[in-house]
Amino acid sequence: MAAEQQKRNVVIIGGGIIGSTTAYYLSHHPNFNKQRDTITLLEATKIAGGASGKAGGLLALWAYPTCIVPLSYKLHQELAEKHGGAERWGYRAVHCGQVDMYGVLAKSKGEEDVNGKGKDDSVSLQKRTQKAIGLLRATGVPKDLNWVAADGMKAYEEMGTPLTTAQVHPYHFTTSMASLAEEKGVKVVYGSATNIEQENGAVKAVTYKAKDSTEEHKIDADTIILTAGPWTKTIWKPAPISALRAHSVTIRPSRPVSAYVLFTSIDLPRGNNKRGETVTPEIYARPNNEVYACGEGDTLIPLPTSSDLVQCDEFRCQEIFDHVSSVSEELRDGEVTARQACYLPNVSKGGGPLVGQTNVKGLLMGAGHTCWGIQNGPATGKLLSEIVFEGGARSADIGSLDPRKFGV
């Protein structure tokens, strides 16, 4: 009861999917009182300007960690039903499969060839755990998966069905969460957090530089929630969060394609300047005649100071397009509508994400969501709202994600 009556000043640092869903669940919590409490979402550049706006958007009951996945999957369903998510952020159930293929399609006339660059500095995003791979079962190519080249197919294995796998458009989902939170009284402030002030072992205030100015400001806070994705360590040094760059493209296919997300392994043909290598892009059919494709990560360029300074390597984007074009005419003859890069927030010691109270009173964290932050955003936000307004996580046992276990 005490927690319900006490005035709360909450500041969330970072407006990616984790900060935005946290703002949503805090502002929709029955103990939040708009007249009494304040919730501020502090974002350095743009809501969903980082990975949360540039991810694939796959949701899966077979994702990890298992302590929050079922809750988050269910919350995605509930949010979509409550707020018209099918229309607003492209929520839908999808098939998901692993395809092993030969790249058999020649390039369209006039396209440049790719050389072998990039393979040696590529880092797997680790979405397919050995366990998940072990659970795959061979089913043959489904009839309605008719947009991959039949003569290039080596094997198809089902990874998920529409009962266990879904998708959202991450940018539209994240910005909708932030808007719905704003409607309930959350104040969105654009500025970069520079310091977390403490007094007697408890948080006291956040200082920040306003966007496009050097002016320093301060917001008093009894609760500060760190949700700055790969930038979390720049604000709070003990956080064991590292960053991995990844490129992606969106394509308008030459004709609408059926609702499949494909994890691929493609043996490229040996060409003039190719080494006959195997590549593993992921391909996500989306509503509204869009296909998203991403490649492996790289460690060539360290994390820049903000999301608007992320360097996108056109060559890596072209490579992704060339690789997926070698197995699908619909993609090869389509139009590339975006070429982009972003940084994945990884946990340097493995495991994670880190969700909950840290060693400093009033300093909470929701960070290090690796390649499943879109899937696990809603559960993270809900559990953090329970910790703030009810004194502890109620909807799932997240002891294994406690930041204090990671030395934070």
Ligand SMILES: Cc1cc2nc3c(=O)[nH]c(=O)nc-3n(C[C@H](O)[C@H](O)[C@H](O)COP(=O)(O)OP(=O)(O)OC[C@H]3O[C@@H](n4cnc5c(N)ncnc54)[C@H](O)[C@@H]3O)c2cc1C
């Ligand atoms: C290629 C790719 C594909 C992916 N596909 C999927 C997928 O299919 N399904 C899935 O579940 N996940 C996927 N992910 C993972 C997912 O994108 C991330 O886990 C998730 O977006 C992380 O969200 P976040 O809010 O923690 O971080 P971010 O999205 O990086 O947000 C952090 C925010 O903090 C802000 N910030 C930084 N510093 C400050 C500061 N000092 N003050 C204020 N604000 C600050 C930034 O501007 C940014 O907006 C993918 C990731 C990549 C790279």
